[in-house]
Amino acid sequence: MTVEAQAELVIDAAGETSDAVLSVRDLTTTFTAGGQRIEALRGIDLDLYPGRVSVLLGESGSGKSVTARSILRLYGASAIIGGSAVFEGRDLVGLNEKEMQPIRGSGIALVPQDPTGSLDPVRRVGAQIVEVLRLHGVVDSKKEAQARAEELLGLVGLPDPVRAARSFPHEMSGGMKQRVAIAIAICCNPTLLIADEPTTALDVTVQAQILDLFVELTSSIGSAMLMITHDVGVAKDLADHVSVMYAGRIVEQGATSTVLDDPVHPYTKALLAAVPTPDVPRGNLIPIIGQPPVSGMTLPGCSFAPRCPVAQSSCTELVPELVSVELGHSVACPVATEFGAA
């Protein structure tokens, strides 16, 4: 990490949001279905900076994808969203569908998890890029849009862009489709690129190529990137900044080196201990005992308390706040921070 990036993290820790492209504060998302309320997000704070890769790390159901979809306001009336998400001076939480449309794809772009599910199966790939280019007024003519689409397909590493533009999605492999999805996402030079587990549906051999492509493109167009993953390895390789999520809250966040090399929160520690690395033999992996709370179940106090090895009786009483433990590194666990358990 560069000195400048470190310096920005200092600002980050102090709550300064002036140069952040997206500033999320106390974001909550509650789904109501059949009289039942499910609190999927319980107060997320997040700052994303241009040219930097931030990773949201967590298990399935921890609320990573909900965070992305809540920021983009992709949920209908069944979701109640609270808090704020200030993007280029406007709070997205207060915008209506009509006001969100020009921001989606142009200001904030999303690369979904499953490339097969992100493309219209009956439209040619080129036409799907042209549609977005024309919609956001990036190009003046249809001809220019076509040329730009082919250029983008080449940029994301497809060997024969002209042929690729004329192909239908089912004629492509998963990796190729994900490259197309990336081409669509970057076609309007978005200020923020959100990638929701972009490599989960791909073969291991293709995963590394796609991740490299992301890093390359993010730095070349200078956009901020939010990468959602459950893969600690991906976070280590790519991220400048990591936020660890558990049960709809961020439990620890900071520079990648501090959070993943020197974790403080018991959940982050347990998560890292459960991941195989070349130095740790497989037999020494330690699973996290128990299950994450069922969605919809609201626990008083810390959600991780029932599974936590250092939990005390006070943990089930108060919801722990994120507290700064060092510059640019905050942890939501009074037990770990008070006793310096790191």
Add this chain to the structure above:
Amino acid sequence: MTRFLLRRLALTIPILIGVSIVMFITIKITPGDPVASLLGPTGSPEARVALTEKLGLDRPLIVQYAKWFGNILQGDAGISIARQTGALGLVWDAMQNTLVLAGFAAILAMVVGVTIGLTAAVYPDSVLARVVSGFSLFAISVPQYSLALISIVYLAANLGWFPTGGMNDPSGEGGLGDLLHHLWLPGIASALVPLGIIARMVRSAMIDALNEDYIEALRSRGLPRSTVTRHAFHNAIPGILTIAGLQAGYLLGGVVFVETVFSWPGMGLLIFQSISQRDLPVIQAGVLLSALAFVLINLVVDTIQASIDPRLRR
């Protein structure tokens, strides 16, 4: 695409042969005797034997079929027993009249069915959607003939808004206006069931399409709702066409009731009369022509589908 078409065309031949065999056997094993119905109760035993021989009905079934099949290949469907004219000409004229009625009903069912099905899918919580669901259920459930009879009694006989039957006004000068005037009641009566089925199919196909993953991806690119709906509809068309094609095929054969009630001089009325008269050549030619029309409609549907959905071109 050309190969796809050629293969589908070649497939229709065994289908038609199969239909003709099943039809031939069905007619033979059902009770009733064409000789008796031709000669009447007063016919002498000698006359019966002579007529049976003349019609070739004393030969084995397979020989009868082979002879009939050979003639059909030469475009000869035999002579109508009851009307003493060429069966093919009779059936062809009737088919044209049926195509007018079934075509009108099919267009009505498609246009109205797709419109209300789309509305119900895109605005699922609206009052309109509920009215539409109720109406399509009503359309499917009410028997055609009861609605046909009720409309004749009230709209045609009592109010005099429409003619009670037939295809043209014998005293009038004819023309398209006159035809349309005669078409409304039988057309609507025939269209209701397919309309209801199409509306419900369109609704569920659209709801499925709108729940696909790529819909959220399209929304995440900033596409407005109307464009997203267009994408979904494009994807739903093949499924909708399958049902619409089947319904159009059923309309061809299924207007029997309506044609009978409204004395529409079409295929349904002709086959209905021919069955009661045991007029075998006409029944055989009629069923074969209906089957051919059914197969052709489905071929057209498959071709349109393949041109819309690239994944089906195999």
